[in-house]
Amino acid sequence: MLTAVLYGLAASSALVLGSIIGSLWDPPRWLTGILLAFASGALISALAFELFEEAFHLGGAVRSGLGLLAGAAAFVLADSALDRYVTGHPGPEQREVTKAGASGGVGFALLAAVTLDGVPENLALGVSLAGGVSLTLLVAIFFSNLPESLVGAVAMRESGQSRKTVIMTWAICALLLTGAVVLGRLVAGGLSDAVLAVALSFAGGAVIASLADTLMPEAFEHGRPLNAFATAGGFFLSFVLAA
Template sequence: MGTALLYGLGTAIPLVIGAAIGLRTTLPKPLLASLMAFGAGTMIAAVSNELFEPAFVQAGAFTAGVALFLGAIVYVSANHLLERRVGASAVGWALMLGTVLDGVPENTALGVSLGSAGGLVLLVAIAVGNVPEAIGGSALLHRQRNVATGRVFLLWVLTGLVLVAVTVAGRVLSDHLGATPISTVQAFAGGATIAVLADSLMPEAYREGGWWVGIATAAGFLVAFLLR
């Protein structure tokens, strides 16, 4: 339980730091894009090594594959609904809600992975990806939607606490589930994460950073791969 709490905090603290940075300063767009691309590279390695591969080995191609596609379908559907409800005029809210939408399957998988002494690569991937999301979301909420600084910061703190709770819940869940259900959760989270990368993180990084983000993505993948 203590390890799950620490890992959960490891994903939440970058959110709080990112929110503080976004409220106090404006970082260059290429730098933010590079952070997003680096995070995307780490997530690619995490999905391959810590989510889908263990599920594939344990549960087999059919179960892992179905769970993978379900994860992607659920994320894409929820994200589409969010965009329709919130709209382009409230990008800051969309980023914050999107962080929760991304984080629930990712942090659940993180908690579940701790039961098999894994999770380090996934922790790094989630933490790196959370920073630019929080920077961008907090800045947009404060400057474009005129939400008070204290309220914006509190919202991101609450978002971080949700992710901590989800990580701990995933760890508790792993103690009461068999190997196949755990593998299904991992593959489902992997599918959702792939959809996050394809729909949001990588397109946004390329739009803001251009050609350089390909190198940053490769760097993130290498770092995560070496942490296995």
Template structure:
């Protein structure tokens, strides 16, 4: 169990590092857009190779499809709630959709990590690096947008610390659930994370990357996908 806590903290720490980098200095729009595009590519790779593919192997298409639908609807509804409190119209809540996406993706993703640890599968270094590759751009992009929207550095860092703590605790929860989690539940968890990520990517991350980085966003997205896909397939 101690191992699950340690690796959960290590995996979630990248979110806080990204947020600190985002508030430590002013980032040009083109650079933020490039970072977001790279992260989007890494997340697309995560959906394809770490979530959907593994979910299909563990439980088949039905649990993955149910998880996809639940994850997509959950993010959509939660994102609309963020929008109502000012997420995309000022009010100091800019960047919250990315934080929400990190939370809805991180909880099931790290729960799966905890389940794997409890099953004696160990931790893939490649997977941890891939998590960092995708989490850092989310933290940087979201923190930069929140800063531009008027939130203080302290508020931004606290938001991301809270997201990281919840994600780290999900690793412990997954470890505790390992005894009762069958292949279908694991596949559904993978699908949920994939569904939440896909809606966040299409609605928030990719459009923001395209707006800030321009035509280069597509090329950088492919680069992010290639790097993350390579890391995912090292094991």
């Protein structure tokens, strides 16, 4: 269990680091787009060669496939509910409109969105630890957390929040997501192979949906043309770590 705590803290430390940078500096959007592209490639590789591969071996094509679809559906439902709560519309493009503003509770809406994206990733990390150490997924989550928290911190600072409030808020978010890693490890610890396969693939499906809905569109919009190279670089690094 100590491993789960340490891995959770390591992955979530990027949220605190990003919030510190974002509270002091307003980075160009192309840079955050490239970082998100790198994280997307790393997550794709980690999911393909660790998380879902393990689920497939443990439970076969049917269980792992159904778990993957269920995880994606769960994320889409939760994400649509968040969009509707924040903007009054269920579409992700409405959240982008909200992100573009710099007043009211925009920063906290971003925080909620990042938390929603981070929960399946960190649960997946915790579940994967039941089968051994998952360094590739840890690296991928770190690089996805960093640019998201950086952009969120900038939005919060522009909406009038103090640097201390921004950093403390993201630190609390980091602790919550660390708890998600521990929860994932606890839940997976006593599961049979068949159920663990579903849990792994469910977490993987949620992460894939998060990639398609949040990380990759943002990387494509702001990181072109270097986003293609960054995605390939993230994929390669994650693959090497998994080899």
